[in-house]
Every structure is written in C-alpha cells, then in structure tokens.
Amino acid sequence: MGFYIKVESDVKIYVEDLNPSGCKTILFLHGWPADHTMFEYQFNQLPNMGYRCVGIDQRGFGKSDKPWTGYDYDTLSDDIRCVVDALDLHDFTLGGHSTGGAIAIRYMARHQGYGVSKLALFAAAAPSLIQRPYFPYGLKREDVIKIIQGTNTDRPEMLREFGDTFFFQHVTQAFSDWFFQMGLQAAGWSTAAIANTWLDEEKLFEDLEKIHVPTLILHGIHDKVCLFPLALAQHDGIRNSILVPFKFSGHGVFYDERDEFNKELTKFIEE
Template sequence: MFIETAKGVNLFVNDVGAGTPVIFLHGWPVNNNMFEYQLNTLPAEGIRYIGVDMRGYGQSDKPWDGYDYDTMADDVKAIIDELGVKDAVLVGFSMGGAIAIRYMARHNGHGIAKLVLAGAAAPVFTQRNDYPYGLTKQEVNDIIDSACKDRPAMLENFGGMFYSSKPSNPFNQWFMSLGLQAGGHSTIKSAVALRDEDLRGDLDKVLVPTVIFHGKNDKVCPYEFAGEMNKGIANSRIVPFQNSGHGSFYDEREKFNQELLVFLKS
C-alpha cells in the first residue's frame, strides 16, 4: 500500500500479518526488503509486520528534498497516524535507528510502546572532537564522492562491510539490488544527514523500554555506539551479537528473531 504524507510524498508500506504491530525502518541505502528474513517468520508468531520504504528508497517517492532526520521522522508519524496503530514496537536499523530515535524525541513516542535499535547509526555516526567513534567525516565524504561517480561500485564496496558471515554471491547481488532501487540523489542526501546529524540531545527523550541489538564486529557503526546509546536512554539494555558485523539481522538471524520475540512478548 501507499500512504501520502502531508507534503504529498507517497511512501510504500508492506503490511503483512496480524497481531502486535511492529514497524521496521530500514538502513541506508536499501529498503524494507532487507528484513525478508524477519518477515519470513514473525507473522507466524502473531506479529504484524509493517515495513516502510523511507522516502527516496524502494517503491516510495523520491523527492529532491527531505532527507534530514526531522522530515523522515515526520514521515514515520504520517504512517502511524494513517494506520491508526497504537502500542506498536518501532524497530530501526542503522540509519533507520537514527530516525527512530529522532521520531521518539520529536513526536513524544506517539503510538510506540517499545523501541528496538539494531546496529543503529546513533547517537552520532561520524567522529567529533568529543566523540571518537565511527567513521570520520572525510570517510563519509569519500563515500558520497563515490556515489556521485559510480554508485553501483560504491554499493558493492559498502555491502562488503556489512557482514561477518560470508553470504553467497547471489545474496550479495540481491542485497546490492536493494540499494540500486534507491534514488541516486536520495542516497547522497541521506549520507549527508548521516554525516552531519547529532542525536545526543534526543536520547533522554526516549521514555519507552528499549533494547539495543549490536554486532561486536560492526565495521559501519562500531560497538561503542551501543554503549553510548545505553548510557543516554534510561530504560535500555544491550543484546550483543558476538558473531555479527553490521548486519546482525542476517549474520545471526535466528538469534535476532528470537531476541526480538522475547522483547516483544515481555
């Protein structure tokens, strides 16, 4: 289905199953199909899968503007309001985790009872003078430059940083194809947001029970991010994924799904 925001942007939402509503926000630069290995199993456990293609990605509209965290958080509110869901669980992966935190702070957690942050690009994705974790701004600038010159090559290189396991070549090609469905300008402008946004002032505004899933071998969002989020979000705990890189949803998909179900049913 498609849901139109107040600014006329149509967002694709994959709404499958019945039961506890769980809203999935994907990472940069793919779409909700990255959660295929959750969608395959969760509806059988009484979970309503609500997968969102954020603006610029997948089947959603690809406007020129609106790739800042505030606007994308507003997009999430438009979806929650249109679907009329209450007491939902919000699952944000990587950039989606950053947008989930901004949503909770900007909209007072409207409609959300619990929060899952999986490999979240938060509280800050790039290094600062007072924040030594993550990529440097120059490293992100290099990724942006690569996207401007040869986006398929950039996607292939970035995908190579995702997993500790060794997915098959067909899997890697499929995952890369998700990135190719995004708008080129959307990919670039979202990377600018990742480089520049800072969520440290948002963390204490997250007031719902929160679980932080994070791979110990994450090369995109280092494990130290989990500790920083845990310190800032009062009612939070960390679930480490010892054998995962950035993509714990696939590297340890059985554990990921099981830990998610435990949290949903607690």
C-alpha cells in the first residue's frame, strides 16, 4: 500500500507499508541516489516471513516531493520522525543503506532513537563518507566534487559510472538499466545537494556515541563507495554493535548477497 505523509506544509513523502499487520516492523531508508524500491529483494521476502516492511522515498527522490531545500541530515531525520509519528511506529528496527544509514544515525542522536528498538546499518556513509585530516578513510574530497560536477553537467553519465562501481557480483544489463532508472527518478538538485552534505557533515562522529540500542553493521569488504574502514569506525563508535563483513559484496550488499543479507537481518531482529 502506497501513500503520502506530509512532513512540511509543502512537502510530502512517499511511503510503502507492506504487511501492516506483521509482528515486527522494519523501517528501511534507502541510499543515494535511489529510492525505496532498491530494497525489492527484501520486500519480496520479509513480509512473507511475517515482518512489516515500511519503505520511504527521501525528499527529492523517487515519488516524494522534490523541494529546493532540506537535504541536510537534520531535516532528513526530521522527515523520518514525521513518518514514525504518522504511522505510530513503536519498537521497530530502523535500517539504513549508505546515506540512509547516515540519516538513521542522525535520527538516533537527534530524536533520541524515538521508537527504535534496534538499528541496522547497511554500507552506511558514516561517520564520514570522505577523508578528513583526522579520518584518513573514505573517498577523496575531489571524488565527491567530481560527482557533483557530473550531476550538474551530465547526470545520466554520472549515474552510469556510479552504478558501475555499486555491485561486486555480476548484474545483468537489464538489472543495471533498472537501477539506472531509479537514479533518474530523483531531481538533479537533490542529487547534488546530498553530495554536498557528504562534504559538509561531520557531526556523525559525535552521533555514534549517542546510540544505545543493539546495532547490526552489514558491510561488503569490496565496497568502493563507503569503504570497509567506515564499518570498522562504526563498530568502534557504537556500543553493543555487531559487525558482519560480507566477503562477496560491494556497496550493494542488499543485492550482492541478498539471501545472506536477509538471513543476517532477520536473525538480528529475532535475537
């Protein structure tokens, strides 16, 4: 069932709520530059196992409204709080991929983990997607600037190049085209704005310390977007966290090893 939830007077967020009567709820936050349909291979399986799966399109992406502003992690986490309140979610697992993982971390800090009983991070873009003087991991700053420039000059080509680095396992041309079209659903300005947020955002280092729920970290060792040392930093910074390296996955861990991904996620929720 798909519907819209108003998060500001002129901004609505698109939400899919699968198996609303499920015994346990998972709220999925997609990564850049995709939308909630990137979790298709979770949504195909987990509701049949009794889970309620809620997927949202972040503002600027998928079927959600695409305002000119609001692409900082504070505002994006506030959008999540609006969804949580509107659906009256309690005792749920919050799961986020890549930038969605960073937003999930900000939600835990900014909203004191409201309603969340467990946190799951999938190739999360945290505590910093880029290298910094005190954090010699992640992408080079100029690599992200190149993405922004590509977004503003030839977004389809930028998306193609980015998609080529996303998965470690072989994907068919049809699958690659599907993933490419997902990125095109976003607005160009929101695509660039999120990349600018990667450059400016440093508070996630502090946010990690404010997470007090059991946390699962699933990360591909071949990830070329959020490099594996980011997962190690998350594990070090979050108390009561479990890190599961995926030996045959890149950034698209949710698809590269989808059966193992679903297994580890549901096992964590049931523990």
